[in-house]
Amino acid sequence: MAYIYESYDVVVVGAGHAGCEAALACARLSLNTLVLTISMDSIALMPCNPNIGGTSKGHLVREIDALGGEMGKNIDKTYIQSKMLNISKGPAVHSLRAQADKQEYSRTMRKVLENTNNLTLKQAEVVEILAEDHKVVGIKTYSGAIYPCKAVILCTGTYLKARCVYGDVSNYTGPNGLQAANYLTDSLKSLGIEMYRFKTGTPARIDKRSIDFSKMEEQFGDEDIVPFSFTNTAEDIKKEQVSCWLTYTNEETHRIINENIDRSPLYCGDIKGTGPRYCPSIEDKVVKFADKNRHQVFIEPEGNYTNEMYVGGMSSSLPEDVQYQMYRSVAGLENAKIIRNAYAIEYDCINPMQLKPTLEFKNVEGLFSGGQFNGSSGYEEAAAQGLMAGINASMKLLGKEQVVLDRSEAYIGVLIDDLVTKETREPYRMMTSRAEYRLILRQDNADLRLSKIGHRVGLIDNERYEKLMEKEVQMEEEIKRLENTLIGANAEVQALLEQYGSNILKTGTTLAELIRRPELTYEMLAPMDKDRVELPKSVIEQVNIYIKYEGYIQRQMRQVDQFKKMEGKLIPEDLDYTQVPSLRIEAKQKLNQIRPRSVGQASRISGVSPADISVLLVYLEHFKHSKNN
Amino acid sequence: MNTDTIAAIATAVSNAGISIIRISGNDAFSIIDKIYRVKSELEFLKQRQFLSNDADDQQDQYLTGRKKISECESHTIHYGYIVDKDAIIDEVMVLLMRGPRSYTKEDVVEVHCHGGIIVTKKILEVILKYGARIAEPGEFTKRAFLNGRIDLSQAEAVIDIINAKNEYALKNSVNQLKGNILEKVKEIRDNIIYDLAFIESALDDPEHISLDNFSEDLYLHVQNNLEVLDKLLKSAHNGRLLKEGIKTVILGKPNAGKSSLLNILVGSERAIVTDIAGTTRDTLEETIQLGNISLNIIDTAGIRKTDDYVEKIGVERAKSSALDADLIIYVVDASTELDENDNEIINLIQDRKSIVLLNKSDLTNVINSDYIKELTGKDVISVSAKENIGIDILEQWVSDMFFQGKLSFNDEVYITSIRQKKAIEDGIQSLIMVKQSIEDGMPEDFYSIDMMHAYEVLGSIVGEAVDEDLVNTIFREFCMGK
Incomplete structure (x- = not known):
C-alpha cells in the first residue's frame, strides 16, 4: 500500500561514489537531503580496482576537491600506497594514484555522511519516480513509502537490472552479490527516458x-x-x-x-x-x-x-x-x-544525451543523475558527476546560478560535455587525450582553476578561499620578480651553471630566462638569487611551471580564447530548430534531440557541419533582433 | 563578435580589367601597413639595400617616421605597390574604410589591382601571410548582417548564400584534388595519428606502454612527413595541386594527334602515343601553364563509332567532358579526309567556345585551313604536334581570348586552392614546432598538441573531420588497460 512517509528537498538514489558526493553537496548547502541505498553496508563501495586516481582520473579527484567535494579527503585518510604517475613527462600529465584500503575507504565515507547535518541515510529500494507535468514530485520505495521532494538525483551505478556472469553461471545481482534494483528501469521508461545496456567486468x-x-x-x-x-x-x-x-x-x-x-x-x-x-x-x-x-x-x-x-x-x-x-x-x-x-556485470543505464550540461534531464524537471547510470565508468568519473549533479540540483532549488564547467576549465567539464554531446556507445572513461586544453588543466592547479567556483557555490569556506587568494598574489609577484631580476655573467653564476651542465652566460640575463632552460629549475638557482624569500612549495611549483612552459601555455590560452567565443553564445532553450531555414535535415534532427546549451556545444555534435553552425549563428542573431523589436 | 581578420577576392577572378581584394577586421589596417609601399619608400629602401630577404624588422625600422597608410584618413584612395618584403607584386590602388563606416562595419581595406589570376591570387596570399584568414563563403555579408549593417529581411538570403557556397565548396574541394595528392595527404595523416595515438596511449597507460627513446623515431617520422609536405607545397605553387584553370577538352577522331599535342603542352610523355588508332582509352588530365593562363586539360579518347566495350566508355566520357568544358580544342588531321567522326565533333562544338587545330601540317595536306574554318565557323590554327610548330600561336590565341574576357572559368577552384595551400603551410608550421619541441627536449605531451593541429589542418584538405579518430586509433592499435 502506498503512503506518504516524509518530505525532503532532495532525494539521492544510491550511495556509491556519485551518490555520496551528490548528497554531501546538497546537505552542506543546507538542503534537507535523503539518501536511499539498497544496502547500508555498501556505502562508497569499491567493487572493482582498489585504487583512486590514475591518469586523468587523478585530475578529476583534485578537481572534486577544489570544488569542495569529499573524495580527495577520503582517500587521503585511507590510502595505503601513493604514486605520482608520468613523472618523467610534462606537468600536465602528472597523475596521482593511490591504493586504497577498500573497507576503510567505505567506512570513513559512511562516517562523514552519518555526521553531516541535513543528511538522512536510509536503506530502501526506490521503485518509482513520481512526476507531474514532466516535473519531479517525489519517489516511491519497494515498501510503498512515498517521499515527496523537489529534486531527485539518480546515482544507481551498476545496480539497475544487474546481472553477473561468468561462463554459463549467471546471477541477477548487483556487484559482489548485492541485491539488484529491478523495478526502477520501467518507471524511467514510462517517463520517456531512453535506456542502454552496458557491461563491465572485474578480475578474481x-x-x-x-x-x-x-x-x-x-x-x-x-x-x-x-x-x-x-x-x-x-x-x-x-x-x-x-x-x-x-x-x-x-x-x-x-x-x-x-x-x-x-x-x-x-x-x-x-x-x-x-x-x-x-x-x-x-x-x-x-x-x-x-x-x-x-x-x-x-x-x-x-x-x-x-x-x-x-x-x-x-x-x-x-x-x-x-x-x-x-x-x-x-x-x-x-x-x-x-x-x-x-x-562480468551487465546493467541498465541511460543515453546521457538526454541530459542538460547541468545533469538535469531535459524532459523531466528536477530529475538529475550522475555516475555509471549516465553511461560512464570509474569511481572518479562517478564522483565528479555526483558532485556536479548535487551542486546544480541545490542551485536550482536555492534559485541561484547553476554551474556548467566548460572544456577549458576542467576535466569535469570535458567529461560532462562528452557525455551529453557525443554519442557514447560504451562506458565512458576519462582520458587525458580527451582534454584538448590539457596543458592548462593540470592536477597541480585545480585549486586555482576551480576553488573560486566552489566558494561562490558555498562548498569552499572563507578561510580556504583567502588562502587561495594569497597564493595567487604570491605567484604573481614572484613571477614578476623573476622576470625582472637581472643576472650578470660573474664567476659565481658561471660556476653554478657549469655545475648543472648548463651553458655559461655570454651576457647578462634574467632569472626567468635561466629557469626556462630545460636543465635548470627554480630551486637550483637559489644561490644566485639573493633576494629570494621563502615561499610555500605549492607556490614554487606553479611559478616553475608557468615560467618554464610559458610559450606553450600562452598558445593554449589563445586556443581557449577562440573556444570561449562560441561557448559564450547561448542558445535559447525554446528554440525550434525545425523553423531554422536552410539547416540540413540531419542537423535539424540532431540539434532538436540534443538541444545544445551553446553554439560551441552545437559545433561538437557529430552530423552538425560548420556551414550549419554559420546558419545557426545568423539565425540566432535574427532571433535576438526580432525579440527586441 | 568575431574579431579576426578575413580577406577574399571580391571580383570574379576570371576577367581582365580590375580585380579587388577585400580585407575586413581588426588587423586590416596593420596588414596593409606591412605590404603597401609608395614609390618613394621603395626607392628609399632600395638605395639602402634594405630589400634583402629577411630585412622585415629593419624595413619597419627604416620607415619609422614616415606616414603609414593606416594613418591616412578614412574613405581615401592611395596609389602604390603591394610588396612581400623585397618582392614587388603589383601596382595597386588601395581604398581605406574605417569601421563602422564600411560594409561590414569593421575596418575594411580594398586593394584594386590589375586583374589577372596570378597577380590577384598572389596579393591575396600575401595578405593571408601577414595575418588575415581567408573568408568563408558569404562571410563579409554575414558580418555585415551580424554587425547590424544590413536589413533583417536579408538574413535568409545570407543563409542561402552560405549554404549554397558551402555545399559547393564541400562537394568540390575534394573532387578538385588530384588523386595522388589525396593519397599523399591521407598517408601523412595516417602516420601522424598513429604516432599520436601511441604517445597518448602511453600517457594514459604509462605502466603498460613506454615512450622510452620514442622521440628519436618520431623525429624521423616528422622529418619524412615534412619532406613530403614540402614537395606538395611546391606543386601547389606551380598550380599542380588542383585541377585548376580553364577546363579544356581536346577532341578529335582517333590518331588525329591529340595525345602528341598534350605531350608538347605538358612537356612530358604523359599519354601513350602510338600510331594505332584508339590507344587513348581513358581520359587523362593535366594542368598546364600556357603563358600566364592555367589550363586544366583533359585528353580524351578519340571519337569514333566503336564496338570495343572499353573504348566505348572512353568515347562516352569524351563526349560528356566536352559538354561541361570551358574550351574545346578540336584537333583535325590535315592529312586525311573528314569522316563521320569529324561530323559528330563539329556538331558537338557548334555552340561551344572552341578552336580548331589543323594538325600534321608538316605532312601533305588533304584539308586546308579555309575549308575547315568555313565548315566549323571557328578560328583555325595550323600546327604540327610532331614538329612543335604553331604552339606559340595557340598560346597567343588563348591569352587574347582570356584577357578579352571571352574565356572564363569557375573561380571557386582558386579559392579552394588558396585554402588548401594555406592548410599545407599550417601543417608544415605545426610539424616544425613538433621538431623544435623534440630538439628542446620537451616532454611528449607538449608536442602532441602540434601534431593534433597538423592532423586537423591536413584533414581540411581531404575533407575529413577529426571527431573521435584519436581515441579510436588508441583503442584499435594499442592494448590498454587494467
Missing part, C-alpha cells in the same frame, strides 16, 4: 598467502607523496606504505584462454551489453592483440586487514574451471587460492 581476488611474490617485481609507493586534497600537506598524511607486485601472463595463459574462448559469454553471445574498450577482459586482449606474447598483471592489496589481493589486468568472464587454470598459469600464482571469481 586471490589469497595473499597463496602467492609466490619472489617471482614478481615489487612496486613501491613514492617517498615524497602528494596529497589529493589541497587542504592536506604531505606531512599531514604521511604513513607506512604497502607494495604492489608486477607479474606477466605467458603463452601458456594465452593457450588456455584461446582453447576455451567459445565458453566465454562475451564470445558466445550470452552478454549483449556494450563493454568498455579501455579496460578489456584478458580474453579480449589475447584475441585482439594476438601478436603480444605477454600482458602485464598487477597484484594489488585490497586493504590492510584482509588477505585478498586484486589481480589487475586479468578481468574475465570465463567459466570457473578455466579461470582456475588461467590464473594458476601466471608466474607466482601457480598455487593461487581464488577467493572471489572474476565476473
Whole structure:
C-alpha cells in the first residue's frame, strides 16, 4: 500500500561514489537531503580496482576537491600506497594514484555522511519516480513509502537490472552479490527516458598467502607523496606504505584462454551489453592483440586487514574451471587460492544525451543523475558527476546560478560535455587525450582553476578561499620578480651553471630566462638569487611551471580564447530548430534531440557541419533582433 | 563578435580589367601597413639595400617616421605597390574604410589591382601571410548582417548564400584534388595519428606502454612527413595541386594527334602515343601553364563509332567532358579526309567556345585551313604536334581570348586552392614546432598538441573531420588497460 512517509528537498538514489558526493553537496548547502541505498553496508563501495586516481582520473579527484567535494579527503585518510604517475613527462600529465584500503575507504565515507547535518541515510529500494507535468514530485520505495521532494538525483551505478556472469553461471545481482534494483528501469521508461545496456567486468581476488611474490617485481609507493586534497600537506598524511607486485601472463595463459574462448559469454553471445574498450577482459586482449606474447598483471592489496589481493589486468568472464587454470598459469600464482571469481556485470543505464550540461534531464524537471547510470565508468568519473549533479540540483532549488564547467576549465567539464554531446556507445572513461586544453588543466592547479567556483557555490569556506587568494598574489609577484631580476655573467653564476651542465652566460640575463632552460629549475638557482624569500612549495611549483612552459601555455590560452567565443553564445532553450531555414535535415534532427546549451556545444555534435553552425549563428542573431523589436 | 581578420577576392577572378581584394577586421589596417609601399619608400629602401630577404624588422625600422597608410584618413584612395618584403607584386590602388563606416562595419581595406589570376591570387596570399584568414563563403555579408549593417529581411538570403557556397565548396574541394595528392595527404595523416595515438596511449597507460627513446623515431617520422609536405607545397605553387584553370577538352577522331599535342603542352610523355588508332582509352588530365593562363586539360579518347566495350566508355566520357568544358580544342588531321567522326565533333562544338587545330601540317595536306574554318565557323590554327610548330600561336590565341574576357572559368577552384595551400603551410608550421619541441627536449605531451593541429589542418584538405579518430586509433592499435 502506498503512503506518504516524509518530505525532503532532495532525494539521492544510491550511495556509491556519485551518490555520496551528490548528497554531501546538497546537505552542506543546507538542503534537507535523503539518501536511499539498497544496502547500508555498501556505502562508497569499491567493487572493482582498489585504487583512486590514475591518469586523468587523478585530475578529476583534485578537481572534486577544489570544488569542495569529499573524495580527495577520503582517500587521503585511507590510502595505503601513493604514486605520482608520468613523472618523467610534462606537468600536465602528472597523475596521482593511490591504493586504497577498500573497507576503510567505505567506512570513513559512511562516517562523514552519518555526521553531516541535513543528511538522512536510509536503506530502501526506490521503485518509482513520481512526476507531474514532466516535473519531479517525489519517489516511491519497494515498501510503498512515498517521499515527496523537489529534486531527485539518480546515482544507481551498476545496480539497475544487474546481472553477473561468468561462463554459463549467471546471477541477477548487483556487484559482489548485492541485491539488484529491478523495478526502477520501467518507471524511467514510462517517463520517456531512453535506456542502454552496458557491461563491465572485474578480475578474481586471490589469497595473499597463496602467492609466490619472489617471482614478481615489487612496486613501491613514492617517498615524497602528494596529497589529493589541497587542504592536506604531505606531512599531514604521511604513513607506512604497502607494495604492489608486477607479474606477466605467458603463452601458456594465452593457450588456455584461446582453447576455451567459445565458453566465454562475451564470445558466445550470452552478454549483449556494450563493454568498455579501455579496460578489456584478458580474453579480449589475447584475441585482439594476438601478436603480444605477454600482458602485464598487477597484484594489488585490497586493504590492510584482509588477505585478498586484486589481480589487475586479468578481468574475465570465463567459466570457473578455466579461470582456475588461467590464473594458476601466471608466474607466482601457480598455487593461487581464488577467493572471489572474476565476473562480468551487465546493467541498465541511460543515453546521457538526454541530459542538460547541468545533469538535469531535459524532459523531466528536477530529475538529475550522475555516475555509471549516465553511461560512464570509474569511481572518479562517478564522483565528479555526483558532485556536479548535487551542486546544480541545490542551485536550482536555492534559485541561484547553476554551474556548467566548460572544456577549458576542467576535466569535469570535458567529461560532462562528452557525455551529453557525443554519442557514447560504451562506458565512458576519462582520458587525458580527451582534454584538448590539457596543458592548462593540470592536477597541480585545480585549486586555482576551480576553488573560486566552489566558494561562490558555498562548498569552499572563507578561510580556504583567502588562502587561495594569497597564493595567487604570491605567484604573481614572484613571477614578476623573476622576470625582472637581472643576472650578470660573474664567476659565481658561471660556476653554478657549469655545475648543472648548463651553458655559461655570454651576457647578462634574467632569472626567468635561466629557469626556462630545460636543465635548470627554480630551486637550483637559489644561490644566485639573493633576494629570494621563502615561499610555500605549492607556490614554487606553479611559478616553475608557468615560467618554464610559458610559450606553450600562452598558445593554449589563445586556443581557449577562440573556444570561449562560441561557448559564450547561448542558445535559447525554446528554440525550434525545425523553423531554422536552410539547416540540413540531419542537423535539424540532431540539434532538436540534443538541444545544445551553446553554439560551441552545437559545433561538437557529430552530423552538425560548420556551414550549419554559420546558419545557426545568423539565425540566432535574427532571433535576438526580432525579440527586441 | 568575431574579431579576426578575413580577406577574399571580391571580383570574379576570371576577367581582365580590375580585380579587388577585400580585407575586413581588426588587423586590416596593420596588414596593409606591412605590404603597401609608395614609390618613394621603395626607392628609399632600395638605395639602402634594405630589400634583402629577411630585412622585415629593419624595413619597419627604416620607415619609422614616415606616414603609414593606416594613418591616412578614412574613405581615401592611395596609389602604390603591394610588396612581400623585397618582392614587388603589383601596382595597386588601395581604398581605406574605417569601421563602422564600411560594409561590414569593421575596418575594411580594398586593394584594386590589375586583374589577372596570378597577380590577384598572389596579393591575396600575401595578405593571408601577414595575418588575415581567408573568408568563408558569404562571410563579409554575414558580418555585415551580424554587425547590424544590413536589413533583417536579408538574413535568409545570407543563409542561402552560405549554404549554397558551402555545399559547393564541400562537394568540390575534394573532387578538385588530384588523386595522388589525396593519397599523399591521407598517408601523412595516417602516420601522424598513429604516432599520436601511441604517445597518448602511453600517457594514459604509462605502466603498460613506454615512450622510452620514442622521440628519436618520431623525429624521423616528422622529418619524412615534412619532406613530403614540402614537395606538395611546391606543386601547389606551380598550380599542380588542383585541377585548376580553364577546363579544356581536346577532341578529335582517333590518331588525329591529340595525345602528341598534350605531350608538347605538358612537356612530358604523359599519354601513350602510338600510331594505332584508339590507344587513348581513358581520359587523362593535366594542368598546364600556357603563358600566364592555367589550363586544366583533359585528353580524351578519340571519337569514333566503336564496338570495343572499353573504348566505348572512353568515347562516352569524351563526349560528356566536352559538354561541361570551358574550351574545346578540336584537333583535325590535315592529312586525311573528314569522316563521320569529324561530323559528330563539329556538331558537338557548334555552340561551344572552341578552336580548331589543323594538325600534321608538316605532312601533305588533304584539308586546308579555309575549308575547315568555313565548315566549323571557328578560328583555325595550323600546327604540327610532331614538329612543335604553331604552339606559340595557340598560346597567343588563348591569352587574347582570356584577357578579352571571352574565356572564363569557375573561380571557386582558386579559392579552394588558396585554402588548401594555406592548410599545407599550417601543417608544415605545426610539424616544425613538433621538431623544435623534440630538439628542446620537451616532454611528449607538449608536442602532441602540434601534431593534433597538423592532423586537423591536413584533414581540411581531404575533407575529413577529426571527431573521435584519436581515441579510436588508441583503442584499435594499442592494448590498454587494467
